[in-house]
Amino acid sequence: MKILELKNVHKIYNSTEVKVHAVNNVTLDFMEAEFAAIVGPSGSGKTTLLNLIGGLDMPTSGEIIINGTDLSKLKPSQLIDFRLHNIGFVFQSYNLIPVLTAKENVEFIMAMQKWSRQAREERTFELLKAVGLEERINSRPSKLSGGQQQRVAVARALASKPKFILADEPTANLDSKAAAILLEIMEKLNHEEKITFIFSTHDPRVVKMAHRVITLEDGRVVSDDVREA
Amino acid sequence: MIRSIAWKNIWRNKKRSLVVITAVTLGIIAGVLLVGIMQGWVEQRMHDAVYNEVSHVQIHNKGYIDNEEIDLTVQDIDLIEKELNSIPGITAWVKRTKVIAMASTPWANSGVVIYGINPDAEKRVTEIHKRIVTAGGSYPDSQKSGEILISDKTAEILKLxxxxxxxxxxxxxxxxxxxxxxxxxxxxxxxxxxxxxxxxxxxxxxxxxxxxxxxxxxxxxxxxxxxRIRNKIQVTLADSSGTPVQGTFRVCGIFKTNNTGFDQVSVFVNSEELSGILSTNKPLIHEIAILLDNIEDADAVKEKLAAVNGNNAVQTWKELAPDAALMNDYMVLYYFIFIGIIMLALAFGIINTMLMAILERTRELGMLMAIGMNRKRVFSMIMLETIFLTSVGAVVGMAAGWAITSILGKTGIHFSGWGEGFEAMGYSARVFPVITPDFFVFVTVMVIATAIIASLWPARKALKLNPVEALRTD
Known part of the structure; x- marks a missing residue:
């Protein structure tokens, strides 16, 4: 089932002197439960493409359709609400709320979606168990390692049962052991929860595990390889 | 959850938050004390005005108000007495003769207003009998003749x-x-x-x-x-025909209120004796002073008494002591001015702290907006954070202010250096600060309003963040 479509998407940044074509005529489809990596050299447009898919930035032209909804048709307030209910984010620097515990960080999105307390607690425990942090539910981010924080971030991204998760270089700040654990968890969740994962990455370990690898160069898709799962 | 995050956020940088909390605490303590002192003075002036000087309601002949002639007495006394005895809510009332005279001793003389009173009845309406100074003799005795009660100030003027x-x-x-x-x-x-x-x-x-x-x-x-108790004072006054008449009294006691202006001119003698000097069959009634159970009833009682005879002027304490009434009526305005100035000064500190907090959390705010925290929630979080930060200081400040005011309300604050100046205006040199629950409600509203206003700029700054750019911030 198709959950995300990009049709002739362009993103041009107009600086005072030069126009930067960050994303150039990208057309892509993503299906349910894909585990896809967007790769390419620095400045190739990976993060910009991820921002466009996540509705954090709007394309200069072209259409981005998520589950039948054209993002360009949404008002800013609707777009925020749309992100809350449809897209999960994992950031390179974890970006957890430092004053909240692991449990509260995961619960936070569900609280904004107005889940009942009981449903929130059940889902939180289930997710923190899935990322192997059921023993650390009451720890604040400052008491967790980088790898553990990123696992909480993954649990938070999954909490609201989004259509897909966008992960911007999720392993960039992790050592190899922590990165391997995180990737294993994400692959397992992708399989069990049937949620699409889209990574932007330089990390060859992520590329190796991905079922689909999209390569960008100067904002264009130069290859789109689908592998056997 | 937003409430919980907002509360936890204020303790992220404890030192910075404690500086603001301390500033708010000290500001509120200062406000509570200032208003407490002001309220104490207002209540003291109100009490003195009512219980020493004018009571709640007074009746005079209309002409007497403008021209204090001896023959301008209260009209239809019998009807008024009947009405006074039938109106509920009247604690007590007294009839007085009130004439202008010259008081003399061998060393000095002074213009005075002689109040011809029934000393025992007067005790039910005024508190002058409680204001006799130490070693200042005693309040007039109804059974004794030739006694005069003068003030400390009059004693000073008459060299007594x-x-x-x-x-x-x-x-x-x-x-x-x-x-x-x-x-x-x-x-x-x-x-x-x-x-x-x-x-x-x-x-x-x-x-x-x-x-x-x-x-x-x-x-x-x-x-x-x-x-010089028992010293003689000669009083000279004009009878109803305008002929000067004289009488001699012995000083029985010295009183002192907080109002030098009142003290300087007021002397009290037995009305029967004054009647004798004026050669009238019975005491002339120039003034009826009425004390009520409830000060709020003054206007209603005035209305009923005014209907008895149109030639009489019935006035409430507000008309008779307009300075006290004005202070009382404008107390809320004073609250607003004092606390408003304090909160305005504090608002700048609060805004500065919140702007710094927003600046430090740019990436986190970007992340929150990216994952779906809408503008209303971001605004609420920052506003609540500001309210919590301000409220902590306000609660501590109100508690400390209340405690200090309660202690000072018992011991009083003595402005001895400015005593004469205060007493010339009717205010005691020793003030007992008073704080009412209304004031704390007012402060709470002002604190919340200040916090909301102070949160607008930081919140606007946060709302203007672009999530993509904010997420790139280090």
């Missing part, structure tokens, strides 16, 4: 207040622990009579240094003070 360092005074000072060195310096003043506090103070200044005066000056003045 003197300072005399007698052997007994020296003995008392010794008992009070005044050192012999100082007592020996007073030897040259022994048994010398001073009829003015200024003259006596000057002599003390010549003999004692400023340190000795600070420590013992008040005590020496107190002990050396001697009122």
């Amino acid at each position: 207040k003197q300072y005399n360092v007698t052997d007994k005074v020296i003995e008392t000072l010794r008992e009070e622990g005044v050192p012999s060195a100082i007592i020996s310096k007073l030897d040259s003043l022994r048994n010398v009579r001073f009829r003015s506090p200024v003259d006596f103070t000057e002599e003390l200044h010549k003999r004692l240094n400023s340190k000795e005066l600070d420590k013992y000056g008040m005590l020496i003045m107190d002990k050396a003070l001697d009122y």
Whole structure:
């Protein structure tokens, strides 16, 4: 089932002197439960493409359709609400709320979606168990390692049962052991929860595990390889 | 969840938050004390105005208000008495003769207003009988004749207040622990009579240094003070035909209220005796003073009494003591001005702290907006954070302010240096701060309003963040 479509998407940044074509005529489809990596050299447009898919930035032209909804048709307030209910984010620097515990960080999105307390607690425990942090539910981010924080971030991204998760270089700040654990968890969740994962990455370990690898160069898709799962 | 995050956020940078909380606490304490002192003065002035000077309602002949002629007496006394006895909520009422006279002693004279009263009945309406000064004799006795009650100020003017360092005074000072060195310096003043506090103070200044005066000056003045009780005062007034008549009274007592203006002109004698001097069959009634159970009933009682006879003027305490009424009516405005200025100054500190907090959390705010926290929630979080930050200081400040005010409300604050100035305006030099629950409700509303206003700029700054750019911030 198709959950995300990009049709002739362009993103041009107009600086005072030069126009930067960050994303150039990208057309892509993503299906349910894909585990896809967007790769390419620095400045190739990976993060910009991820921002466009996540509705954090709007394309200069072209259409981005998520589950039948054209993002360009949404008002800013609707777009925020749309992100809350449809897209999960994992950031390179974890970006957890430092004053909240692991449990509260995961619960936070569900609280904004107005889940009942009981449903929130059940889902939180289930997710923190899935990322192997059921023993650390009451720890604040400052008491967790980088790898553990990123696992909480993954649990938070999954909490609201989004259509897909966008992960911007999720392993960039992790050592190899922590990165391997995180990737294993994400692959397992992708399989069990049937949620699409889209990574932007330089990390060859992520590329190796991905079922689909999209390569960008100067904002264009130069290859789109689908592998056997 | 937003509430929980907002509360936890204020403790992220404890030092910075504590600086703001301390500033708010000190500001609120200052506000509570200022307003407490102001309220204390207003209540004292209100109390004195009602219980020493004008009561709740007064009746005069309409003409007497403009021209205090002796024959302008209250009309239809019998009907008024009947009405007064039928109106519920009246605590007590008295009839008074009130005439302008000249009071003289062999050493001085002064214009006064003589109140012809029934001393026993008067006790039910005024508190003058409770204002007799130490060593100042006693309140007039209804059974005794020829007595006059004058004030400390009148005694001073008529030279009936003197300072005399007698052997007994020296003995008392010794008992009070005044050192012999100082007592020996007073030897040259022994048994010398001073009829003015200024003259006596000057002599003390010549003999004692400023340190000795600070420590013992008040005590020496107190002990050396001697009122010439039983001294005669001659009063001269005009009877109803305009002929000057005279009477002689002996000083039975000295009173002192917080209003020098009232004290300076008011003397009290038995109305029957005054009637005798004026050669009238019975006391002339120029004034009826009425005390009510509830001050709020003054207007209603006025309306009923005014209907009895159109030639009488019925006035409430607000008309009779407009200064006290004005202060009372404008108290809320004073609250607003005092607390408003304090909160305005604090608002800048709060805004600065919140702007710094927003700047430090740019990436986190970007992340929150990226994952779906809408503008309303971001605004609420920052607003709540500001309210919590301000409220913590406000609660501590109100509690501390209340505690300090409660203690000072019992001990009082003595503005001794400015005593004469305050008393000239009717305010006591010793104020007992008072804080009402209304004030705390007012402060709470002001604090929340300030916090909301102070949160607008930081919140706007946060709302203007672009999540993509904010997420790139280090």
